[in-house]
Amino acid sequence: MSVNFPEETKHLDRIIGRLQDALNELDERVKAYADEFKESMKYLAENRSGMDGMEIFSNQTSISQMIRSGTHTVERRTKIAKLIDSPYFARIDFKLVDENEADPVYIGRFSFSDDDNNMLIYDWRAPISSMYYDFELGHAFYEAPAGVIEGELTRKRQFKIKNGQMEYALESSISIIDEVLQRELSSNSDQKMKNIVATIQKEQNKIIRNENADVLVIQGVAGSGKTSIALHRIAYFLYKYKERLSAQNVVIISPNKVFADYISNVLPELGEEPIVEVGFEDIAAEQLHNVLEFERYAVEIDRLLDGHDQQLAERTRFKSSLEFLTQLDEYLEFASEQYFEPQDCTFGSVTVSKDFIQKRYQAYKNQPISQRFAEITEDIILLIKKESVMERKIPVPTKKAVMKKLLSMFKFTSTLALYTHFFTFIDRPEMFVFKSKNSLEHADVFPYIYVKIFFEGIEGLDGIQHVVIDEMQDYTPVQYAVIKKLYKCKKTILGDFGQIVNPYNSNSLQSLKKLFENVEFMELNKSYRSTYEIISFAQRIQQSNIAPVERHGEEPRIIPCDSSQSELASIEKLLTDFRNSSYSSLGIICKTNRQAKELYDALHEKHDVHVLDFNSEKFIDGITITTIHMSKGLEFDEVIIPSANAERYQTDFDRSLLYIACTRAMHKLTLTYHGEITSLLPLQG
Numbered sequence: 001m002s003v004n005f006p007e008e009t010k011h012l013d014r015i016i017g018r019l020q021d022a023l024n025e026l027d028e029r030v031k032a033y034a035d036e037f038k039e040s041m042k043y044l045a046e047n048r049s050g051m052d053g054m055e056i057f058s059n060q061t062s063i064s065q066m067i068r069s070g071t072h073t074v075e076r077r078t079k080i081a082k083l084i085d086s087p088y089f090a091r092i093d094f095k096l097v098d099e100n101e102a103d104p105v106y107i108g109r110f111s112f113s114d115d116d117n118n119m120l121i122y123d124w125r126a127p128i129s130s131m132y133y134d135f136e137l138g139h140a141f142y143e144a145p146a147g148v149i150e151g152e153l154t155r156k157r158q159f160k161i162k163n164g165q166m167e168y169a170l171e172s173s174i175s176i177i178d179e180v181l182q183r184e185l186s187s188n189s190d191q192k193m194k195n196i197v198a199t200i201q202k203e204q205n206k207i208i209r210n211e212n213a214d215v216l217v218i219q220g221v222a223g224s225g226k227t228s229i230a231l232h233r234i235a236y237f238l239y240k241y242k243e244r245l246s247a248q249n250v251v252i253i254s255p256n257k258v259f260a261d262y263i264s265n266v267l268p269e270l271g272e273e274p275i276v277e278v279g280f281e282d283i284a285a286e287q288l289h290n291v292l293e294f295e296r297y298a299v300e301i302d303r304l305l306d307g308h309d310q311q312l313a314e315r316t317r318f319k320s321s322l323e324f325l326t327q328l329d330e331y332l333e334f335a336s337e338q339y340f341e342p343q344d345c346t347f348g349s350v351t352v353s354k355d356f357i358q359k360r361y362q363a364y365k366n367q368p369i370s371q372r373f374a375e376i377t378e379d380i381i382l383l384i385k386k387e388s389v390m391e392r393k394i395p396v397p398t399k400k401a402v403m404k405k406l407l408s409m410f411k412f413t414s415t416l417a418l419y420t421h422f423f424t425f426i427d428r429p430e431m432f433v434f435k436s437k438n439s440l441e442h443a444d445v446f447p448y449i450y451v452k453i454f455f456e457g458i459e460g461l462d463g464i465q466h467v468v469i470d471e472m473q474d475y476t477p478v479q480y481a482v483i484k485k486l487y488k489c490k491k492t493i494l495g496d497f498g499q500i501v502n503p504y505n506s507n508s509l510q511s512l513k514k515l516f517e518n519v520e521f522m523e524l525n526k527s528y529r530s531t532y533e534i535i536s537f538a539q540r541i542q543q544s545n546i547a548p549v550e551r552h553g554e555e556p557r558i559i560p561c562d563s564s565q566s567e568l569a570s571i572e573k574l575l576t577d578f579r580n581s582s583y584s585s586l587g588i589i590c591k592t593n594r595q596a597k598e599l600y601d602a603l604h605e606k607h608d609v610h611v612l613d614f615n616s617e618k619f620i621d622g623i624t625i626t627t628i629h630m631s632k633g634l635e636f637d638e639v640i641i642p643s644a645n646a647e648r649y650q651t652d653f654d655r656s657l658l659y660i661a662c663t664r665a666m667h668k669l670t671l672t673y674h675g676e677i678t679s680l681l682p683l684q685g
């Protein structure tokens with residue numbers, strides 16, 4: 001229920017006035033810093049020759065300090081400018097247990113206080129703001145640093161303020177949150193993912209503010225807000241632990257560059273620096289740099305989807321199982337115990353016994369093999385030095401010479417030899433083939449890196465304090481095992497095991513549970529992206545426990561066509577309708593890259609369409625032709641799924657692909673086909 005609150009309009013005017021004053025003052029300060037900086041640089045340049053070292057140092061220090069303060073002021077200014085556009089989105093009135101009057105608390109993207117330190121706007125991440133997400137009117141509490149604060153919420157209002165103007169204000173009742181949410185969800189898609197601070201739901205807020213879990217795994221249905229929540233969770237941590245955590249300490253592992261670009265605005269919108277985004281292939285490229293090549297996933301997946309190379313499929317399936325990791329661990333344990341055969345070593349007149357070497361080898365058990373050898377080398381050199389002092393002058397060997405001797409006592413001298421031998425060890429030599437000379441198949445990349453860590457070690461990324469992994473269902477247990485070694489920090493892992501896009505990936509939520517210690521699981525079943533009709537349709541393709549939000553729209557359509565030409569004509573008609581609609585994005589989602597390419601060739605002369613593939617870097621509005629793989633994590637106002645015929649979509653795995661494609665649509669969904677319709681689709685009523 002939209003209400004006119006004259007007092008809220010007045011309050012808004014007052015706050016905007018204050019913000020404007022603050023902005024003017026910050027503008028002056030920025031200008032003063034810039035002038036002072038210019039002056040100091042000029043002074044230093046002109047007088048440097050006459051200064052001693054101490055003077056130069058002190059000048060440079062004060063310039064550095066000036067830059068830091070100036071940067072901080074510019075950041076503050078950026079936030080205030082954003083607040084002037086939209087200062088807050090909610091108000092709660094909270095009455096403490098022992099008090100008679102409730103105090104209003106306005107909540108916005110960032111905090112803002114007046115000169116006397118009165119908080120005029122609270123940051124959405126502040127402890128007191130959590131009550132807005134967690135409680136309806138009545139008893140409420142929040143956790144302050146000093147302990148739990150209890151009281152009563154006597155009022156809850158929501159606002160939409162844009163360009164400094166109140167677009168609407170709503171008085172809370174239990175259903176009000178839904179009304180604002182409905183408005184937000186009904187709007188058209190954006191080129192980039194938006195922040196959702198004004199409408200975070202209670203179950204989502206719980207995940208955002210969960211601080212206990214070392215590893216938090218979020219299994220959420222399509223469109224349940226997992227990615228949004230993971231980013232808001234990072235924003236929350238950056239706020240709460242600002243003294244010791246900054247954006248440089250956080251990494252997100254995302255499926256591809258387009259997705260990374262798509263989500264890149266959320267943190268800056270929330271006033272935080274963007275975080276580093278990498279893909280598993282970037283990690284692989286870094287680890288294999290100058291050693292081995294490997295086949296890109298994008299290339300391999302088309303071969304897998306074609307279904308012609310059954311042996312490749314078998315190798316991929318095997319290497320993505322938890323059992324494979326278990327066998328690999330057993331092999332490495334065995335290699336550690338059995339493949340090192342110490343021998344007596346003589347250096348000049350000193351002989352180091354094999355018992356000594358074996359004992360030292362055992363002492364460094366938890367380290368990579370070459371690290372163990374480096375440690376033993378130090379021990380041997382120390383031993384010889386001691387002998388040298390006590391007995392007689394003995395020449396001390398170089399570290400390199402000792403290392404070489406130790407390495408020769410190990411059965412394999414390279415990671416690759418150790419890795420490939422594994423397949424003989426488990427009696428399945430057919431499970432390893434080189435893609436081409438010096439090039440690994442995709443499925444071997446992470447097992448190889450895992451063995452490399454065991455043999456050569458890895459430089460852990462110590463500066464990283466939090467890792468987010470999106471689309472968790474696409475990765476294998478070995479990939480997680482590598483991540484565990486690489487990033488020894490807290491993790492937020494999210495995805496949906498109902499959306500597996502590699503038919504030969506045999507990973508599961510159960511396997512994931514076994515891979516981590518102190519892991520907490522949270523589930524999200526409500527879907528916010530698509531209309532009720534689209535979700536009901538998708539659910540008839542693949543049953544899941546997805547609960548649609550009550551937002552209604554057109555029924556999805558299935559358009560039968562007589563021939564490929566008439567199917568193309570139907571698609572063209574849909575494109576024209578889209579151009580005349582208010583929607584801004586349309587995705588034509590194909591099963592394979594080849595199908596997408598053919599469709600592009602048929603359409604691009606007459607229509608303004610673009611292709612999104614594994615080489616793309618950006619998500620852009622308009623008409624996009626892409627594959628189900630690439631569309632994961634993305635959303636479109638409207639989706640067309642062409643060739644929904646029996647030949648293209650027939651297996652249970654195809655069912656899952658169709659489900660993913662349908663759930664990319666926010667408002668409108670159409671499927672076209674000619675020939676026989678796929679039996680995976682629900683019958684049209």
Ligand SMILES: Nc1ncnc2c1ncn2[C@@H]1O[C@H](COP(=O)(O)OP(=O)(O)OP(=O)(O)O)[C@@H](O)[C@H]1O
Nearest residue numbers: 196199200201222223224225226227228528529633
């Ligand atoms: N609380 C919310 N308020 C407003 N919009 C929301 C909320 N939660 C989710 N959404 C919207 O729902 C859509 C889906 O969110 P998101 O992409 O984060 O979901 P997901 O679970 O990662 O989806 P998928 O697994 O299908 O890729 C986005 O448009 C997001 O803005």
